[in-house]
Amino acid sequence: MVAASHARAATIITDPPLRGALTQGGFALGSTWADARITLDGVPVAHVNGHYLLAFDRDAGPAADLLITRASAVPDHRPLAIAPRAWRIEHVDAPFHPPAMPDDAFAAIRREELARIDAARSANASAEGWRQGFQWPARGRISGLFGSQRTYRGGVAGSYHGGTDIALPSGTIYNAPADGVVVLAADKPFTLEGNLLMLDHGMGLVSAFLHSSALLVKEGDRVTQGQPIGKVGMTGRASGPHLHWGMRWREARLDPLLFAPAIA
Ligand SMILES: [Zn+2]
Numbered sequence: 001m002v003a004a005s006h007a008r009a010a011t012i013i014t015d016p017p018l019r020g021a022l023t024q025g026g027f028a029l030g031s032t033w034a035d036a037r038i039t040l041d042g043v044p045v046a047h048v049n050g051h052y053l054l055a056f057d058r059d060a061g062p063a064a065d066l067l068i069t070r071a072s073a074v075p076d077h078r079p080l081a082i083a084p085r086a087w088r089i090e091h092v093d094a095p096f097h098p099p100a101m102p103d104d105a106f107a108a109i110r111r112e113e114l115a116r117i118d119a120a121r122s123a124n125a126s127a128e129g130w131r132q133g134f135q136w137p138a139r140g141r142i143s144g145l146f147g148s149q150r151t152y153r154g155g156v157a158g159s160y161h162g163g164t165d166i167a168l169p170s171g172t173i174y175n176a177p178a179d180g181v182v183v184l185a186a187d188k189p190f191t192l193e194g195n196l197l198m199l200d201h202g203m204g205l206v207s208a209f210l211h212s213s214a215l216l217v218k219e220g221d222r223v224t225q226g227q228p229i230g231k232v233g234m235t236g237r238a239s240g241p242h243l244h245w246g247m248r249w250r251e252a253r254l255d256p257l258l259f260a261p262a263i264a
Helices: 104-121
Strands: 018-020 027-031 037-040 043-045 051-055 063-069 076-081 089-092 141-144 149-152 156-160 164-167 173-175 180-185 195-200 205-212 228-231 242-249 252-254
Touching (some): 104 180, 205 228
Antiparallel strands (some): 063 076, 180 195
16 A cells, blocks of 8 residues: 555545545546546536546535435435635725726627637537646736735725736747647637637636737647647737636636646
């Protein structure tokens, strides 16, 4: 027997084993019998020979129910405790201005963009990136944290930040954090996201990279971890050049910082 050493700070072992961060915006990898059926809060979870991924939205509640069922065995309920997080509040000392009523032309463009994003999210490509250790797409100063909540004068809450921002000069090449299939590569800048690139890592896990000055891959390309995929820029709604990296598992919005190794 060899003692297992899984020396990641956020490692949590339950039975059956789950490895990762059971926390808002976090994820865990698990393994069970190859013939098991898995659900999380009643929704089926796919697995490959028993290996699966679970993830928890930024606003996930404190409990989730993992159910593992095998033919000829009693269904196995595993209550999971999902740790809450204290999100940074960014107070903006200005009155909250609701977004201006979009004109018809903008609304039509936006509808089309959102339809492309939705289609890309539901592509369900087969890729193995979900089970790899993730790498930083590029290294630089973290200039925006996932989940931070904006409030305005009078305590009015705006939306929260949906990804991790890495401040880098325009033109800096960034790489695939894990294997994946390119499910969206904008041919012209989206109104807000700019040149948007989306990578499907398999099992419902999707990365999005915003504001690029150029994309180095095209839709349908299969990319491997570390492969150059785009160049940092400030297209779309950005106040300076940076890479915004967002992650989702199905509808859940996740914190990329929990996927990538700690920055030394
Ligand atoms: Zn951002």
